[in-house]
């Protein structure tokens with residue numbers, strides 16, 4: 007019979023590896039982080055990093071952004087995926103919040119803002135150094151967590167629930183750690199032989215079991 011994995015223990019090497027690993031979005035303050043997180047949804051961090059310099063010269067804070075229109079945003083972020091929807095969210099958000107000091111740094115406050123769901127809120131809270139209120143489940147975690155065997159399914163909300171049940175709150179940075187692992191090692195074509203999680207990984211155990219004995 008297969009032994010049950012103690013994920014609280016098993017996840018520790020991964021947490022250690024990516025402790026204090028900075029998010030790939032190159033933001034300089036919380037205002038920039040919030041805007042970039044909204045823009046990066048269904049787009050790439052690299053693309054958002056590229057265009058954000060000019061964007062933040064023109065819109066350096068929430069106050070400046072609150073005066074923006076779709077037309078004034080378009081030269082700066084017109085090439086971002088779902089531009090019209092995202093520009094609408096940013097204009098509404100800035101109009102409601104008005105200043106950087108009013109950016110709410112809690113799960114409830116952030117998810118009440120247009121364009122910010124639990125995944126984005128978890129990222130913002132982590133980067134802001136606030137206590138975790140959930141676990142980041144992005145496109146990489148959706149792939150890595152079921153491979154590891156720590157969660158199952160394809161629904162981000164359900165995977166986050168499973169992770170929150172299996173891990174104590176002090177280990178909720180595991181989401182971002184799995185995300186970094188997914189970007190570097192557990193790619194769609196995974197590099198299992200050099201992965202520090204291969205001793206506990208369900209996917210690896212399965213493929214290793216199929217290899218002919220040496």
Ligand code: SF4
Pocket residue numbers: 150153154191192193196197198199201202203204207208209210
């Ligand atoms: S052992 Fe392979 S499948 Fe498992 S987490 Fe590592 S890279 Fe991904």
